[in-house]
Amino acid sequence: MVEVASRLETRTRIVAAAARLLREDGAAAVTTRAVAQAAGMQAPTIYRFFADKDALLDAVAEHVFADYVAAKALAEESADPVADLKAGWDAHIGFGLANAALFGLLTDPARDTPSPAADAGLAVLRGRVRRVAEAGRLRVTERRAVELIHAAGTGAVLTLLSAPPEARDPGLADAMYEAVARSILTAAPALPAGGPAEVAVAIRAVAPTLPMLTPAERALLSEWLDRD
Numbered sequence: 001m002v003e004v005a006s007r008l009e010t011r012t013r014i015v016a017a018a019a020r021l022l023r024e025d026g027a028a029a030v031t032t033r034a035v036a037q038a039a040g041m042q043a044p045t046i047y048r049f050f051a052d053k054d055a056l057l058d059a060v061a062e063h064v065f066a067d068y069v070a071a072k073a074l075a076e077e078s079a080d081p082v083a084d085l086k087a088g089w090d091a092h093i094g095f096g097l098a099n100a101a102l103f104g105l106l107t108d109p110a111r112d113t114p115s116p117a118a119d120a121g122l123a124v125l126r127g128r129v130r131r132v133a134e135a136g137r138l139r140v141t142e143r144r145a146v147e148l149i150h151a152a153g154t155g156a157v158l159t160l161l162s163a164p165p166e167a168r169d170p171g172l173a174d175a176m177y178e179a180v181a182r183s184i185l186t187a188a189p190a191l192p193a194g195g196p197a198e199v200a201v202a203i204r205a206v207a208p209t210l211p212m213l214t215p216a217e218r219a220l221l222s223e224w225l226d227r228d
Contacts, residue, residue: 011049013039018060019102026101030057058113061105065117068095072124081131082185086177088128089153093173096157103161107154125149137186145184152180 017038021029030053036043050056072091078084096103106115129145132138138145156176160168213221 007049010041010045013041014046014049014056015059015063018056019064022057022060022101023064023099027057027105030060057105058111061102062115062117064099064102065106065115066120069117069121069124072121077131081128081135082137085128085132085149086181088125089149089173089177092153093157093160096153097160100161103157107158122146122150132185138184139186140184148180148184152176 014035018030018035021034021038032043032046032053035056036046039046046056050059072088075087105111106118126142126146129138129142129149132145133142140148153176156173160172
């Protein structure tokens with residue numbers, strides 16, 4: 001048990017040292033010699049835990065991004081799921097810009113294996129989109145909304161990172177979000193936040209004007225909603 005704990009501690013030191021080098025100097029700085037020096041150990045020790053530099057970089061990416069995703073998952077939800085969706089977008093953009101090298105690793109299409117941390121992040125996004133749908137604010141399927149937000153968020157970060165900080169458009173990410181929001185969100189809540197009675201009242205109010213229903217179908221829907 002002591003040996004297992006010691007190995008875990010050593011591995012954690014290696015990953016933390018590599019993460020610091022990656023954050024401060026980029027992926028090129030994460031060499032075996034540099035990581036070993038930063039972690040206070042001999043270079044051969046690293047190869048007892050990681051087969052090569054790519055394996056070490058993957059471990060660093062998972063470590064840092066997993067912490068970020070965990071913090072997102074624990075974030076307290078507000079009463080407004082649309083506002084929470086925007087807050088999640090802002091956090092994603094901020095994380096990507098603050099962790100350029102790491103973000104590049106996570107979004108590299110050449111990755112051989114999917115990132116568990118990235119998958120967990122998508123799960124958080126799906127949960128937020130589900131709350132928007134439950135509030136009646138979604139005009140597309142949940143899957144389409146998740147894919148649009150994910151693609152737009154990744155693209156916005158990569159576009160911003162492709163330019164030097166002083167040349168970046170500070171309004172690009174917000175403009176991208178607004179474009180996506182217009183395509184996936186209704187202009188106003190389609191349903192009230194109350195219980196079944198309030199929902200029935202809201203639907204009954206719009207039933208006579210629903211263009212996708214025939215007159216007979218609208219009449220039948222109204223009849224059903226009028227029942228106690």
